[in-house]
Amino acid sequence: MTVLYKANMVRGAEWARFFAERAPDVPFRLWPDIGDPADIRYLVAWVPPDDIATTFPNLELVFSVGAGVDQFDATKVPAHIPLIRMLEPGIAETMVEYVTMAVLDLHRDLLHFINQQKQQVWREIRITPAKRRRVGVMGLGQLGQAVLERLKAFGFPLSGWNRSVRKIEGVTCYAGADTLPDFLAQSDILVCLLPLTDETRGILNADLFARLPRGASLVNVGRGPHLIEADFLAALDSGALSGAVLDVTEPEPLPEGHPFWRHPRILLTPHNASMTTPDTAVDFVLDVIDRHRRGEELPGRVDRSRGY
Numbered sequence: 358m359t360v361l362y363k364a365n366m367v368r369g370a371e372w373a374r375f376f377a378e379r380a381p382d383v384p385f386r387l388w389p390d391i392g393d394p395a396d397i398r399y400l401v402a403w404v405p406p407d408d409i410a411t412t413f414p415n416l417e418l419v420f421s422v423g424a425g426v427d428q429f430d431a432t433k434v435p436a437h438i439p440l441i442r443m444l445e446p447g448i449a450e451t452m453v454e455y456v457t458m459a460v461l462d463l464h465r466d467l468l469h470f471i472n473q474q475k476q477q478v479w480r481e482i483r484i485t486p487a488k489r490r491r492v493g494v495m496g497l498g499q500l501g502q503a504v505l506e507r508l509k510a511f512g513f514p515l516s517g518w519n520r521s522v523r524k525i526e527g528v529t530c531y532a533g534a535d536t537l538p539d540f541l542a543q544s545d546i547l548v549c550l551l552p553l554t555d556e557t558r559g560i561l562n563a564d565l566f567a568r569l570p571r572g573a574s575l576v577n578v579g580r581g582p583h584l585i586e587a588d589f590l591a592a593l594d595s596g597a598l599s600g601a602v603l604d605v606t607e608p609e610p611l612p613e614g615h616p617f618w619r620h621p622r623i624l625l626t627p628h629n630a631s632m633t634t635p636d637t638a639v640d641f642v643l644d645v646i647d648r649h650r651r652g653e654e655l656p657g658r659v660d661r662s663r664g665y
């Protein structure tokens with residue numbers, strides 16, 4: 358019942374330490390030292406090795422080391438092996454910090470002040486009260502809900518848009534594609550926390566930007582391919598969008614000279630909004646392994662037909 362870890366190696370050493378402390382009976386191996394592949398029952402990976410089905414004949418569970426699973430080629434994971442995404446509090450907490458920072462930056466015109474500072478301009482801007490800045494979150498899963506919960510403290514009118522119906526106290530919830538225009542029409546700051554699927558690829562496009570209030574702003578912490586780059590740059594140029602905070606791009610990293618690097622109305626971070634925390638992730642993985650052994654439902658199990 359050996360666990361194999363194949364992701365960031367610095368954090369891998371921490372995973373190994375927490376496994377040794379909390380489950381000394383569970384052998385833990387760090388890629389590429391896999392030992393006998395027949396021992397491997399559980400694989401924890403960001404991108405798994407290509408030929409897992411043949412290499413690991415006794416594999417029982419595959420974990421994504423992150424919350425997203427679009428980096429996995431699910432066709433390479435045999436259908437009988439559950440694919441589990443990371444549901445652990447560290448990812449949510451770091452995402453909450455990042456989105457709060459991004460929303461407050463956009464709300465308080467930080468990009469504008471950064472540009473003024475570069476030009477040594479000292480000019481105030483009228484402050485908009487939070488109660489008049491409407492924040493809309495796309496995707497009301499693990500992360501979208503955690504973010505909304507924290508944003509309540511600032512007094513922004515909050516709304517959320519999701520595939521299935523959700524009820525969240527203090528948040529106006531919209532469900533389904535038909536409600537997207539109404540949701541967008543009242544989102545002054547739009548946060549994308551959707552998974553990347555066939556349905557959501559390219560969702561941040563010209564039609565969507567045109568439905569936002571003029572001068573709205575965007576936080577994309579979902580995935581780079583959610584955004585149609587040419588539509589986005591055109592929306593910034595026309596004033597349909599006033600600014601954006603982007604943590605994810607396509608490709609990653611961005612090539613030298615890409616227009617996002619120096620755009621005065623884009624704040625860019627290197628896919629660093631949130632990070633799996635080894636301490637709490639190890640507890641999650643051990644809990645799922647226990648449940649699997651007991652034949653129980655598995656939290657975080659990916660529905661392969663939906664793609665997340």
Ligand SMILES: NC(=O)C1=CN([C@@H]2O[C@H](COP(=O)(O)OP(=O)(O)OC[C@H]3O[C@@H](n4cnc5c(N)ncnc54)[C@H](OP(=O)(O)O)[C@@H]3O)[C@@H](O)[C@H]2O)C=CC1
Pocket residue numbers: 423424425426448452495496497498499500501518519520521522533550551552553554556557578579580604605628629630631632665
């Ligand atoms: N930038 C970063 O550092 C990070 C980015 N991420 C990104 O955040 C994403 C979300 O993570 P997490 O909250 O854990 O995921 P969850 O699966 O918990 O939540 C996803 C939510 O999106 C909704 N959704 C899915 N498809 C659609 C659709 N077509 N229309 C409307 N709503 C839809 C789901 O609806 P339903 O309730 O009906 O299933 C669900 O509520 C990840 O997939 C990843 O891409 C994650 C971690 C870090």
Ligand SMILES: O=C(O)C(=O)CO
Pocket residue numbers: 422423424425426448628629630631632633
């Ligand atoms: O957890 C995820 O899906 C991530 O994107 C981590 O950066």
